[in-house]
Amino acid sequence: MKVLVAVKRVIDYNVKIRVKPDHSDVDLTNVKMAMNPFCEIAVEEAVRLKEKGIATEVVAVTVGPKAAQEQLRTALALGADRAIHVETDERVESLGVAKLLKGVVDQEKPDLVILGKQAIDTDNNQTGQMLAALAGLPQGTFASAIGIEAGEIEVTREIDGGLQTVALKLPAVVTSDLRLNEPRYAKLPDIMKAKKKPLETHTPESLGLTVSAAPALLKVETPAERKGGVKVASVDELVDKLKNEAKVL
Structure with missing residues (x-):
């Protein structure tokens, strides 16, 4: 089976x-970039499936600048066999990424697509779900364990109440x-061997797609610094502070 695993370039955790002085965006000047941590987990799981003899090929894909x-x-050095780069300098939101990944899925016909549940920069937690909807594939999100047998994958999911196990038909x-x-x-x-592994480059146009205009980014600000807490002597004093200072009552 072929496994397609999506990765994203983000600021190292x-x-x-830093925010730009004009608050137009995050300052990326001389900033170390890395693979999104959840994407590292996705790559690791795909490579483990290959090591177990379940997967025959692992293909890494990303959407972003050169x-x-x-x-x-990095994904190739960790064990992926080849890579696909959908190159664009535009800022692409979750739905746009999902559409571009669907274009790759339509070409590659993978048996399994693995993504990180979210990226640590936008924190949207949307792309995997959108991709599954666009491609008409079953989905198992927030996976903490997976098992594959006889054309079916069991995904143990982390939910508010504990763990839930779902069975999905492949591809998924x-x-x-x-x-x-x-x-x-x-x-x-x-790392040295990865330099010789095949890396294929596409553009959105070569996939028959265009990157639509993303929502306008109006302003970026750093979070306000939190003030130190204070101890109160009684419940009455606590209620008074919540009512008159914090104004939450």
Whole structure:
């Protein structure tokens, strides 16, 4: 079976985010970029399926600028067999990404599509669900465990009440949660081998699609600094502060 795994280029989670002086966007000047952590989990799961002999090919795909090929090479170093880059310099929202990924799915005909449940920059948690809807495929979101047998995949999902297990017919779309696995680190020999693995480049137009205008980004601000808490001597004092200072009562 063929597994298609989507990855996204984001600011490294260890980096302190800076906002541009004019508040027009996040400042990316000399900022370290990395693969979205949930996408790392998705790549790891796809590679493990190949190591178990369940998957025969793992294909990594990303949508983004030319620099996003760095994250595809990382996926190749972690064990993906080849990569597909849908190159665009436009800011693409979740629905646009889902449409572009559907174009790739239509070409590649994978048996399983794995995505991270969300990206740590936009935090939307939408692309996997939108892709499943557009492609008409069953979906298992927030996966903490998966098992594949006889053309069916069982996905254990993390929900508010605990765990839920769903059975899906393949092909299907799965989004990975934190507890699905622990991603490996790429070894130096694998990083060198990744440079020779095939990386195919597309444009939205070559997939028969256009990147529609995204919602206008009006302003970006850093969160307000939180003030230190205070201890109160009694319930009456607490109620008074909530009523007169915080004004939440």
